[in-house]
Amino acid sequence: xxxxxxxxxxxxxxxxxxxxxxxxxxxxxxxxxxxxxxxxxxxxxxxxxxxxxxxxxxxxxxxxxxxxxxxxxxxxxxxxxxxxxxxxxxxxxxxxxxxxxxxxxxxxxxxxxxxxxxxxxxxxxxxxxxxxxxxxxxxxxxxxxxxxxxxxxxxxxxxxxxxxxxxxxxxxxxxxxxxxxxxxxxxxxxxxxxxxxxxxxxxxxxxxxxxxxxxxxxxxxxxxxxxxxxxxxxxxxxxxxxxxxxxxxxxxxxxxxxxxxxxxxxxxxxxxxxxxxxxxxxxxxxxxxxxxxxxxxxxxxxxxxxxxxxxxxxxxxxxxxxx
Numbered sequence: 001x002x003x004x005x006x007x008x009x010x011x012x013x014x015x016x017x018x019x020x021x022x023x024x025x026x027x028x029x030x031x032x033x034x035x036x037x038x039x040x041x042x043x044x045x046x047x048x049x050x051x052x053x054x055x056x057x058x059x060x061x062x063x064x065x066x067x068x069x070x071x072x073x074x075x076x077x078x079x080x081x082x083x084x085x086x087x088x089x090x091x092x093x094x095x096x097x098x099x100x101x102x103x104x105x106x107x108x109x110x111x112x113x114x115x116x117x118x119x120x121x122x123x124x125x126x127x128x129x130x131x132x133x134x135x136x137x138x139x140x141x142x143x144x145x146x147x148x149x150x151x152x153x154x155x156x157x158x159x160x161x162x163x164x165x166x167x168x169x170x171x172x173x174x175x176x177x178x179x180x181x182x183x184x185x186x187x188x189x190x191x192x193x194x195x196x197x198x199x200x201x202x203x204x205x206x207x208x209x210x211x212x213x214x215x216x217x218x219x220x221x222x223x224x225x226x227x228x229x230x231x232x233x234x235x236x237x238x239x240x241x242x243x244x245x246x247x248x249x250x251x252x253x254x255x256x257x258x259x260x261x262x263x264x265x266x267x268x269x270x271x272x273x274x275x276x277x278x279x280x281x282x283x284x285x286x287x288x289x290x291x292x293x294x295x296x297x298x299x300x301x302x303x304x305x306x307x308x309x310x311x312x313x314x315x316x317x318x319x320x321x322x323x
Contacts, residue, residue, distance in 0.1 A: 164230035
């Protein structure tokens with residue numbers, strides 16, 4: 001079965017109600033745009049491997065603008081749905097009590113697992129659709145514009161399989177399963193993590209033989225990320241390391257960073273204010289690396305108290321006018 005048929009079957013299959021509220025790649029419509037490309041028709045009779053129809057204003061205007069819009073909507077929908085799902089899993093206080101009360105009457109845990117599976121399939125199928133249609137674009141035009149467009153999606157933080165929310169979803173599955181082997185039985189062991197390796201990594205084995213590996217090493221302290229945050233550019237850091245890079249104190253938080261503060265890896269500015277706390281990943285580390293987690297927690301608390309005391313002492317000196 002061709003991918004176009006598989007994608008149509010997916011959109012109108014068992015998950016149709018779930019997908020009604022979600023955006024998706026208009027795969028058939030984009031294929032029609034390529035088929036109706038005037039430049040390709042003009043060269044159709046004398047097409048050969050050396051043809052370099054690298055751009056087509058008519059095709060590009062519809063194709064790339066539409067694909068950018070769809071990728072942005074899918075990324076937004078995915079992050080929003082994952083955020084809602086994980087919020088239920090890590091709820092605290094009264095909300096957690098009410099959720100436990102609901103469990104007496106309804107099996108919400110199984111529903112959460114199923115929704116997580118649907119979200120993984122949703123982002124995977126759409127990511128594959130984007131890859132396929134871009135590959136088809138390059139084949140039709142004998143160009144590298146489709147491949148270059150992937151880099152544009154990454155630069156705009158809408159490359160679906162690079163979303164930090166996918167890492168959070170993987171951590172959610174592993175936390176939900178709770179086994180020590182790092183496998184998730186409900187989805188045939190798609191998610192696994194290895195904190196004992198020289199380079200800690202989370203591996204996501206997705207359908208269509210897609211293997212994703214996410215490095216869980218902080219690029220600043222070169223240790224496994226602790227209390228991890230994902231900047232809006234997608235790079236992961238320990239909270240304390242990210243605060244240090246942004247020249248803010250830990251108790252102030254990353255939102256206190258200036259718009260000029262840059263990511264230590266990609267040097268993109270303004271990536272701190274919308275940083276995402278990786279709650280599920282932090283919880284996974286707490287359960288799988290208890291000794292390391294306790295050691296880092298004690299060290300971070302001591303450092304936070306020290307820096308906080310120094311800050312308020314300096315504020316008191318300024319307020320009282322001491323030199």
